[in-house]
Amino acid sequence: MAKVVGDIIIDIERCKGCEVCNAACPNDVLEMSQEVNGKGYHYVIKVNADCIGCSNCAVVCPDAVITVYRAKV
Amino acid sequence: MAQTFDRPEIQTPENLVYSKTTCLTDNVMHYCPGCGHGTAHRLVAEVIEEMGIQSETIGVAPVGCSVLAYNYFNFDVQQAAHGRAPAVATAIKRLLPEKYVFTYQGDGDLAAIGTAETIHACNRGENIVIVFINNGIYGMTGGQMAPTTLPGMPTSTSPYGRDVETMGNPLKITEIVAMLPGTHFVTRQAVHTPAAVRKTKKSLRMAFENQKLNKGLSFVEILSNCNSGWKLSPVKANKWMVDNMFPFYELGDLKVNGEMINKD
Numbered sequence: 001m002a003k004v005v006g007d008i009i010i011d012i013e014r015c016k017g018c019e020v021c022n023a024a025c026p027n028d029v030l031e032m033s034q035e036v037n038g039k040g041y042h043y044v045i046k047v048n049a050d051c052i053g054c055s056n057c058a059v060v061c062p063d064a065v066i067t068v069y070r071a072k073v
Numbered sequence: 074m075a076q077t078f079d080r081p082e083i084q085t086p087e088n089l090v091y092s093k094t095t096c097l098t099d100n101v102m103h104y105c106p107g108c109g110h111g112t113a114h115r116l117v118a119e120v121i122e123e124m125g126i127q128s129e130t131i132g133v134a135p136v137g138c139s140v141l142a143y144n145y146f147n148f149d150v151q152q153a154a155h156g157r158a159p160a161v162a163t164a165i166k167r168l169l170p171e172k173y174v175f176t177y178q179g180d181g182d183l184a185a186i187g188t189a190e191t192i193h194a195c196n197r198g199e200n201i202v203i204v205f206i207n208n209g210i211y212g213m214t215g216g217q218m219a220p221t222t223l224p225g226m227p228t229s230t231s232p233y234g235r236d237v238e239t240m241g242n243p244l245k246i247t248e249i250v251a252m253l254p255g256t257h258f259v260t261r262q263a264v265h266t267p268a269a270v271r272k273t274k275k276s277l278r279m280a281f282e283n284q285k286l287n288k289g290l291s292f293v294e295i296l297s298n299c300n301s302g303w304k305l306s307p308v309k310a311n312k313w314m315v316d317n318m319f320p321f322y323e324l325g326d327l328k329v330n331g332e333m334i335n336k337d
Contacts, residue, residue, distance in 0.1 A: 046078040049080070062107060064094070069080075071083040
């Protein structure tokens with residue numbers, strides 16, 4: 001069975017830390033960082049490699065922060 | 074250095090499934106974290122990019138939180154006086170009928186000061202798209218009670234909740250315009266989950282396709298959170314919206330192809 005793997009790129013300087021993507025992720029890939037970005041927000045980071053590229057996080061992001069890639073391996 | 078969990082081998086152009094649309098500028102939006110305005114802006118921009126009408130689109134921005142929409146849309150946008158966006162859009166569409174014209178309005182602009190312009194533009198059946206963001210509150214001025222505020226909902230001018238006896242009933246403007254003969258497509262959607270966002274995008278696409286075919290006025294209401302005005306975190310505000318707003322403002326199409334949808 002073909003396995004789908006995904007990856008996201010997070011533009012941390014645009015992120016406002018609203019956590020809406022965090023709630024939308026089916027595989028709990030996202031969490032909030034301990035550090036803050038230039039605007040003073042805790043930005044979203046990846047905490048594991050379970051991303052399947054479903055693009056749910058990118059679709060709900062109000063600030064278009066997330067770019068999604070998906071490939072079959 | 075912390076582990077990054079990046080997969081550079083799949084970050085190639087052929088594997089790209091989602092990226093920021095070119096119809097939005099690189100300016101960082103001034104909206105509060107988690108505000109539905111950002112998502113709604115992005116959906117409008119994505120639909121315009123997909124239809125390839127970036128150079129033929131003119132938006133009309135309202136007064137309210139989204140007054141600075143022209144900073145974020147990468148196409149022409151005219152800013153209208155408070156509530157008068159449908160009137161301005163009417164003029165633009167009549168003078169330049171080959172252009173795609175839409176208005177983007179909040180509930181304070183469309184359902185309060187601009188009720189007359191909205192209802193008359195809908196009744197005349199102008200060939201425009203109206204995007205209506207409803208969060209049940211005046212977000213920009215500090216969370217005051219709006220015509221769309223729910224019964225019992227606390228705001229800064231109704232701190233004990235909206236009392237229907239003295240403050241009147243909420244206005245369901247989308248139901249009103251659905252009853253007018255001029256409207257062709259009337260729907261109510263939301264932007265709180267991925268599924269809802271995808272449905273909203275389909276509705277916006279249908280609205281712009283209707284304008285392409287000169288079908289008449291399309292009215293898309295988008296329920297949105299106002300986490301600052303509601304004094305909740307973005308995720309809790311979305312849940313509050315599902316629990317409290319959806320029973321009153323039911324999601325779904327109200328009118329498709331000029332025919333009322335009977336929900337019973």
